[in-house]
Each structure stands twice: as structure tokens, then as C-alpha cells.
Amino acid sequence: MTQLFTIFLTILALYLILGTVLALLSRKMQTGKLSDFYTSNQRLQGFLAAMTYAATTYSSFMIVGLVGFAYFTGAGSLGFELTYYVGTLGLLLLISRKTWRMAQERKWITPAQMIGDLTNSKLLPIIISIVYLIALIPYASAQLKAIGETIAAAGGGTNYYLIGIIIGLLVMLVWSSLAGIWSVAITDALQGLWMILSSIALLAWLILLINSNTSWNAVTETLTNKNLLTIGEGFWKLNTFLAFTIPWVFFAVTNPQVVQRLYMPKDEKSISSMIKWFAVFGLTYTIIVTLIGLIARAGAELGILGALANVENKDQVTPVLLTIVNPLLGAIVFTSIIAASVSTADSILLTLASTASIDLAPENASEKQKKQLGILALLIVGIVMAAVAYSRISYIVGLSVLSSVMLLGLAPVTLALLAGRRIDSKYAAMSILLAPIISIIGLIIWHNPVKVFVSTVYNIPLSAWILLGSTLFTIIGMIKK
Amino acid sequence: MQTKTKTIIYIILVLAMYIPPIIKAPTGWTLYIYWILISTLALIIAWLDKWGEIP
Numbered sequence: 001m002t003q004l005f006t007i008f009l010t011i012l013a014l015y016l017i018l019g020t021v022l023a024l025l026s027r028k029m030q031t032g033k034l035s036d037f038y039t040s041n042q043r044l045q046g047f048l049a050a051m052t053y054a055a056t057t058y059s060s061f062m063i064v065g066l067v068g069f070a071y072f073t074g075a076g077s078l079g080f081e082l083t084y085y086v087g088t089l090g091l092l093l094l095i096s097r098k099t100w101r102m103a104q105e106r107k108w109i110t111p112a113q114m115i116g117d118l119t120n121s122k123l124l125p126i127i128i129s130i131v132y133l134i135a136l137i138p139y140a141s142a143q144l145k146a147i148g149e150t151i152a153a154a155g156g157g158t159n160y161y162l163i164g165i166i167i168g169l170l171v172m173l174v175w176s177s178l179a180g181i182w183s184v185a186i187t188d189a190l191q192g193l194w195m196i197l198s199s200i201a202l203l204a205w206l207i208l209l210i211n212s213n214t215s216w217n218a219v220t221e222t223l224t225n226k227n228l229l230t231i232g233e234g235f236w237k238l239n240t241f242l243a244f245t246i247p248w249v250f251f252a253v254t255n256p257q258v259v260q261r262l263y264m265p266k267d268e269k270s271i272s273s274m275i276k277w278f279a280v281f282g283l284t285y286t287i288i289v290t291l292i293g294l295i296a297r298a299g300a301e302l303g304i305l306g307a308l309a310n311v312e313n314k315d316q317v318t319p320v321l322l323t324i325v326n327p328l329l330g331a332i333v334f335t336s337i338i339a340a341s342v343s344t345a346d347s348i349l350l351t352l353a354s355t356a357s358i359d360l361a362p363e364n365a366s367e368k369q370k371k372q373l374g375i376l377a378l379l380i381v382g383i384v385m386a387a388v389a390y391s392r393i394s395y396i397v398g399l400s401v402l403s404s405v406m407l408l409g410l411a412p413v414t415l416a417l418l419a420g421r422r423i424d425s426k427y428a429a430m431s432i433l434l435a436p437i438i439s440i441i442g443l444i445i446w447h448n449p450v451k452v453f454v455s456t457v458y459n460i461p462l463s464a465w466i467l468l469g470s471t472l473f474t475i476i477g478m479i480k481k
Numbered sequence: 482m483q484t485k486t487k488t489i490i491y492i493i494l495v496l497a498m499y500i501p502p503i504i505k506a507p508t509g510w511t512l513y514i515y516w517i518l519i520s521t522l523a524l525i526i527a528w529l530d531k532w533g534e535i536p
Contacts, residue, residue: 076502079516083498086523090491093527094484224509231512232505241502249495279527283520 005155008331015335019190023175023183030179034367037180038109038354044185044264046273052185053261053274054281055192055343060146062289063199063337068314070293074228076236078290080244085282087249092275095418096262100271103263111259112359118417121425125359131436132256132355135406136348137385138399143345144168144389150337153319162390169386172346177378184346191339196281198336199288205325206295209304219298243454243461247404250411257351296321353378398449402439405453405463409435409470416474427477431470438466494523
């Protein structure tokens, strides 16, 4: 057992104990109501609301995927992630108050319920729930896969992959079922802080390393020579940039795990704090993560981080980098990858469970029966996610990337409904189903989810066509109504 | 700030993020700083303004 792996297991144990203690303590906040279990009955304070929003939004994609993207493709990765960020802030400022107020008045617990209520349709929530399952199970499974791979990369070897998935699954199930959103939000706060503080420490370590071995002019020159500080050419052509950003700009209104978080703040002040602190977290974290990727690349090219020179896969950049840094720092950042994965996956799991409780449960079911159904859904969906992650099929990560495209049709419908427009439910359904149907057709044609994600038709990304088609269906639905 | 004004500002900010890949400029750290500046503007508006709703 390597020194890094020993320290990692100790830090991981500390993180698990701390999280479980917090989750247990959070049980005091429960009232026993179904709405309390899933949405806190609108009692979440600003700081908790902000941290759960941030930790749910920012998955292990940031510290693993985005570092790798910055390392291999350069500054465009910052532009892509910050375009999502600006879009999200704009949407939050525009819809949050109205969504929060309407959720309070109309007792919404799930986003599917919200759309069903506003279109006066009983079928639409069921359709939306199925779309959520198709889109989000691969996304959450990719988080479990990341946990397995993190433990394997920290020194355990591939034998530890299954143990990682089991640990991830148990943590998600325990932390989400102990007190529902209360245990999820409180552990999210811990995990969000862990994610950002550990990334700051890693960046500081890299800066000190570069400072003591070379000049910053050499770093700039290296990155410039490798075309990593340019845009519009190489990887980040305009089409690719559009394909990556269009689905993510609307993330705040398409992904149920974040839409649901708009129902939770305690009062107007809390929702304001939620947006402000999410804004600080998102900008800081994105800049740090992309700087880590860029500086690591310069370090590798200049021979300071020689072990990185042979890395060919973007998802391997962070794990290899963490085997070079101080073992304690490496262990803390490895644990932050697990924290980022758990905080995203358990939120998705709880949201899918709420959909089972509210949108798929028989209408005459009692509140107790609905809650039992939700817990059963937690177990079933959790086990399915673990099985998908264990299969290690290469499709999983690709499908998780495609999830944002599959949910894209919800954007025009949700925005129009929240703006007070009425939509014929048949056209709303067509708008919502267009994205998964086109994505599945794309998968049949290209056999590769990433290819579907970046593919173009008449030089325009598929996501732009989907958005256009869904918007047209929404407009026709508004006219018909 | 009026909600309509805020909507227009955020649409402009999002569109501004797309200018570099369209015109293939700026380059170097200026590119990096450009995107951070636009995002910081979005953050400042979020901090200074009262949060609103769709017009």
C-alpha cells in the first residue's frame, strides 16, 4: 500500500464520518412531511441553499474533466464553462423569485409536477419523469464510475473499482435517505467547501512549483506555442463551442435537480443569498480549475511535471497530477473528487425519488405510501446506477454528456410557462420529447454519444436544431391554446 | 433595475461570451481575462441588483 493510498483512506474515512454525523444531526430539522423530505418545506437558509445549488451543479466533471479539457484544449474550456455560468446567473435572476413564489402557492415538489400543473395535464409529468430517468441515470452513474476510478487511481488498483462503487452507492443512499433534502443539503455544504478549498490548495501548490522552477514568461510562451491561448481554431472551433454551450446555458431550467432547488429557500433574502454565493463559488471554482489545467500543461511541457507528459486521456490528467503532489494534498483532492461526485449524484437520486413519489405514484396514495415509494425508488435507481457504473461500458460518460441535450426541450416550455404563457399540453409534450428522440436517432446513426453531442447539420450543432424545434413546438402550443 | 433591462443585459453578456470564437480573437491571456471580465460583470449585477422575474 503506497503512502498516498494510506493517507487517502484516512482522509476519506474522515470525510465519510464527518458527512454522516452532519447527515444524522440534520434529522432534527425534519417535520416528517413529504414536502419537507424533498424540498425542505421552503425552510432552507441562504448559505445552505447556495452550497447545495453549487455542489449539485458542479460535479466531478470540474476537477477531473475540465482540468483535462484545459490541459489538452486550452482557454476555450474556460469560455465554455463561463458561458454556462453567465447563462445560469441570468436565468436565476429572471425566474427564481417567480418560481419560488409559485412553488409556495401551488405546493410544488417536483419540476415535472410544476409543468403538469401549469399545462393542466396529468400525462405530461409522467412523460417528463421518463425523460428524466433516461437522461439522468447515465449522468449519475458516471459520478459513481468516477468514485470507483478515483479510489483505483489513488493507489488501490483496478480491484478497488468495485469497492469504490459500493462505497459511493452506500454514501449516496444513506445521506439522501436519512433526512432527505436536509441531509443532502448539509452534506453538500461540507462537500462544496471541500471542493473549493482543495482546488485552491492544488492551484497554490502548482504556482509555487512553477515559481521555484521557471518564469511565468516561459509558461505563457509554452502555452502560446501550443495554441492553448487561442479560440476559434483547433478543438474550440465555433461549432464545437456552440455544441458545448447551448445545452449548458439552459441547465438551470432543464435539470430537475437544480430547478427543484429554487423551491427550497426560506424567504426572499435566502434566495437572494443563494444566487449571490453561488455566483461567487461558480466563478472562483471555474477560474481555479481551468488554471490548474493550463499551468499543469505548461509544467509538463517544460519538464517540471514530467509524469504528465505521457498522459493521453483528458480524464487522467488530474489523477496523474495528484500522484505527483504532496501525498496529503493529493489525498485531500482525491477525496474532493469523491465529494463532487456524491454531492451531484445524491441530489439527482433524491430528485428522481421525488418524481416517483409525486409524479408516478397513484393519485389516491397516502403521504406515507408516497414516501415509501420514494424510498423504494431511491434503492432501485441507486442499484441501477451502480450496475450501470460497474458495467464500465464506455457509453456511460458519453451518455452523461448527452444528458444536457436530452433535457433541452424542457427549456422553452419551462420559460414560457413561468412567463405566464399557456401551452397546449400536446405541443409541450412534443417540445419535450423532441430532444430525447433526436438523441436516440443520433445514437443509432453514430453509435457514439459524444459524436451526437458535437455533430452538426448544415454546419449548425444538433443542440441548436433541437432548441429551435422545441421552441417552435412551444410557440405553436401557445398559439393553439 | 427593470426586469426587461436586466434581461437585455444578460442576453448581451451571454452573446459577448461567443464573440471570441466568432472573430477568433483576442489571444493570449487577454482571451482568458476577457471571459473573466464578462463573467465578473454578471456576478456584480447579481450582487447589486434585486432579483427579479420574467417580464
